[in-house]
Amino acid sequence: MKSSEKKAKAKKKVEMSDEVLEMIADRFRLLSDPMRLRILHTLGDEEMSVTELVKATGAGQANISKHLSVLLNAGVVSRRKEGLNSFYRVSDETIFELCDAVCSHLVKQLEMRRSVLEKLKPLK
Amino acid sequence: MKSSEKKAKAKKKVEMSDEVLEMIADRFRLLSDPMRLRILHTLGDEEMSVTELVKATGAGQANISKHLSVLLNAGVVSRRKEGLNSFYRVSDETIFELCDAVCSHLVKQLEMRRSVLEKLKPLK
């Protein structure tokens, strides 16, 4: 017992190198853009061409292509080329788990705020 | 059966407004910075003052304070003032679930790469 006699409360923490933190941050940064989230949500479990995504999202073609290349580079989507078309699909489903977790947290948060407002109502 | 006779494959997607996507992106953006991740990881389940966090992380005081105010504003940490000190603690544990999910994904990803390299070894 050497390092655990400081405060008795703190759990021993795993050392986190800057490199690991940077990798985790990179992963979150991937999902920190509304347009990329829109693309991923639009794809769902489907395979879609760039043109289809452009139409579905209303964004510019260059913009969509750029975001897709970011996602492709990160291994979140995969690409299948066929003639003139490039078809993309989500190859890393764990992305959706993260999004779902954030979504349900937001819902919970909004519900809490609503219930607080509800309690204030009678005071009007 | 009207909108479901297009491709038969696509699940009906929930409409996603720009506002909702922006909120989700905001949440991910919070975690897309290595220094904020370092602060959250350093805090863990402890309560710490700004000075303690400055010492533990090696970052500048102004920088730590700014990140803490971002996290406070987002409801991820809470603040307790006592005399000259401000004590912060993580108030939203769901943050750690997200981090854990990303971490285990990274581990899985690295293991996959390692096993690929392992198979290539005999070819040397």
Added chain:
DNA sequence: TAACTATATTACTGTATAGTTATATTTGCA
């Protein structure tokens, strides 16, 4: 009251990146 300490805030700088326009590249077709 004056000096000191902890924290917050402001102003500034540099960097990263989202969106856009224009262009390059590749493939299919007349």
Added chain:
DNA sequence: TGCAAATATAACTATACAGTAATATAGTTA
């Protein structure tokens, strides 16, 4: 071969933001 379509890329602009230095604010102590 030449044109058209789909996609990718390069160059540019504007914006956001992380880090820092300086300063403000508030509490503590001599």
